[in-house]
Amino acid sequence: MSPLNLAGSSRRDTHVKVLSVTSGKGGVGKTNIVANLAYALCERGLNVLVLDADLGLGNIDVLLGLNPALTLQDCLRGDATLQEILITGPGGMRILPAPSGLAELTHLSEADRLRFLAGLDELDEPVDVFIIDTGAGIAANVCFFSMAAQEICVVATPEPTSLTDAYAFIKVMSRQYGEKEFKLIVNQASGEREALSVFRHLTTVCDRFLTIRLELAGFVPHDDKLARAVRDQQLVTERYPEAISSRHFRELAKEIDRSPASMFPKGNIQFFWRRLWTPEAAGPAL
Numbered sequence: 001m002s003p004l005n006l007a008g009s010s011r012r013d014t015h016v017k018v019l020s021v022t023s024g025k026g027g028v029g030k031t032n033i034v035a036n037l038a039y040a041l042c043e044r045g046l047n048v049l050v051l052d053a054d055l056g057l058g059n060i061d062v063l064l065g066l067n068p069a070l071t072l073q074d075c076l077r078g079d080a081t082l083q084e085i086l087i088t089g090p091g092g093m094r095i096l097p098a099p100s101g102l103a104e105l106t107h108l109s110e111a112d113r114l115r116f117l118a119g120l121d122e123l124d125e126p127v128d129v130f131i132i133d134t135g136a137g138i139a140a141n142v143c144f145f146s147m148a149a150q151e152i153c154v155v156a157t158p159e160p161t162s163l164t165d166a167y168a169f170i171k172v173m174s175r176q177y178g179e180k181e182f183k184l185i186v187n188q189a190s191g192e193r194e195a196l197s198v199f200r201h202l203t204t205v206c207d208r209f210l211t212i213r214l215e216l217a218g219f220v221p222h223d224d225k226l227a228r229a230v231r232d233q234q235l236v237t238e239r240y241p242e243a244i245s246s247r248h249f250r251e252l253a254k255e256i257d258r259s260p261a262s263m264f265p266k267g268n269i270q271f272f273w274r275r276l277w278t279p280e281a282a283g284p285a286l
C-alpha cells in the first residue's frame with residue numbers, strides 16, 4: 001500500500017478530533033484498536049497523531065516493530081522536546097512513544113501533566129485526529145488522559161469481567177470526573193448480534209445507576225489474522241487489508257472522519273486547547 005499521509009496538508013487544522021481509547025480491564029485490544037484505527041484514518045488522507053499514554057507499560061512501538069531512540073520519559077526529564085521524540089509509523093501516522101517498565105511514570109505529577117498539555121499545544125504538526133492509548137484501569141493517569149480528550153472510547157469484550165470493569169471505569173469517570181458521554185467499542189465479538197448484546201447489557205446497568213450517555217461506536221470481530229499480524233509486528237490493516245477486522249477498522253475510521261469535530265473545549269484541561277479555541281467557539285466579536 002502507498003504512503004498515505006498528505007504531507008503538511010491538514011484538512012481541518014483548527015478542528016482536531018481528540019479520542020482516548022481506554023478500558024477497565026487490560027488486554028482487551030486497546031493498542032490494536034488505536035494503531036489500526038490510526039492506520040485506517042491515514043488511509044483516508046488524515047493527519048493522525050498517536051500518543052502512547054500507557055506510561056508504565058507502553059508498547060505501541062513494539063506492536064509496530066519500531067525502535068524509538070527517545071520516549072516520553074526523555075521529555076518528562078527535560079532532556080528532549082515532544083517534537084524530538086516523534087516517530088513516523090505505518091501509513092505516515094505520527095507517534096509519541098512511551099517507555100516500558102518504568103513504575104515511576106504510572107503516576108505523573110499535576111505539574112508534569114500540565115507541562116505535557118502545554119507542550120502538545122506547541123507541537124508544530126498538522127493534526128486532524130489525535131488518538132490516545134491510555135492503558136487500562138482507573139489509575140490517575142488514565143483518568144486524566146481520558147478527561148482531557150473530547151471523546152472517551154471504552155473498549156470491552158463480551159467477557160463478563162471486561163464488562164464489569166468497563167462499567168467500573170465509566171462509574172469513576174462520571175462520579176469523580178463529571179464525564180457524561182462515552183462511546184463503546186466492542187472487541188472480539190463473534191458478530192453484530194453479540195456486539196449489540198454487550199452494548200445493551202452495559203447500557204442497562206449504566207441507565208440504572210448513572211446519569212450518562214453511552215453510544216455504540218462500532219465493533220471489531222475476533223480475527224485470527226489480527227493475532228497473526230501481531231506476532232509479525234505488523235498491523236492487520238496493512239498486512240491483511242481484506243481481513244474481517246481490517247474492514248471493521250476502516251468502518252470505524254469512516255465514522256470518526258464523518259463525525260463533526262467539537263469546536264468547544266469541554267473544560268479547562270483539554271488536549272489541543274488552543275486549536276479548539278476557534279473564533280466560533282469564542283462567540284461573536286463585540
Ligand SMILES: Nc1ncnc2c1ncn2[C@@H]1O[C@H](COP(=O)(O)OP(=O)(O)OP(=O)(O)O)[C@@H](O)[C@H]1O
Nearest residue numbers: 026027028029030031032136188221222223227230
Ligand atoms: N479482534 C481481535 N481478534 C483476535 N485477537 C485479538 C483481537 N483484539 C485483540 N486481540 C489479541 O489480544 C492481544 C492483546 O491486545 P492489545 O495489546 O491490543 O490489548 P490492550 O488492551 O492494549 O492490552 P493492555 O491493557 O495490556 O495494554 C493482542 O496481542 C491480540 O493477540
Ligand SMILES: [Mg+2]
Nearest residue numbers: 030031054135
Ligand atoms: Mg495496550
